[in-house]
Amino acid sequence: xxxxxxxxxxxxxxxxxxxxxxxxxxxxxxxxxxxxxxxxxxxxxxxxxxxxxxxxxxxxxxxxxxxxxxxxxxxxxxxxxxxxxxxxxxxxxxxx
Numbered sequence: 001x002x003x004x005x006x007x008x009x010x011x012x013x014x015x016x017x018x019x020x021x022x023x024x025x026x027x028x029x030x031x032x033x034x035x036x037x038x039x040x041x042x043x044x045x046x047x048x049x050x051x052x053x054x055x056x057x058x059x060x061x062x063x064x065x066x067x068x069x070x071x072x073x074x075x076x077x078x079x080x081x082x083x084x085x086x087x088x089x090x091x092x093x094x095x096x
Contacts (some may be wrong), residue, residue: 013040014079029063031075037062038082059094 038059045055066079083092 027071027075030069030071031079033080034062034066034069034079038079038091042082042088042094045094046090055091055094056096059091060096063096 002048041050041055041058041062044050045052050058063080071079080095082088083095
């Protein structure tokens, strides 16, 4: 019975609409998606799961999407400067 109550509470919480999700605009969504793409590619490259060639191809595809999508300049600059931060310096050479 205890599990059922926990499941019911969890289910109800998930069903309630969240106003923060409703306010997410396309630019923010695309920025987060592309930032995650670059981050996961960089992480996999640093751990040795991706070769440099494949990682460069992934970065090139992401950069192409940055240019194609309608994202404001502040987000574009942040994405294009991804390798400039110290924790991502190893991935700077992957940027086209």
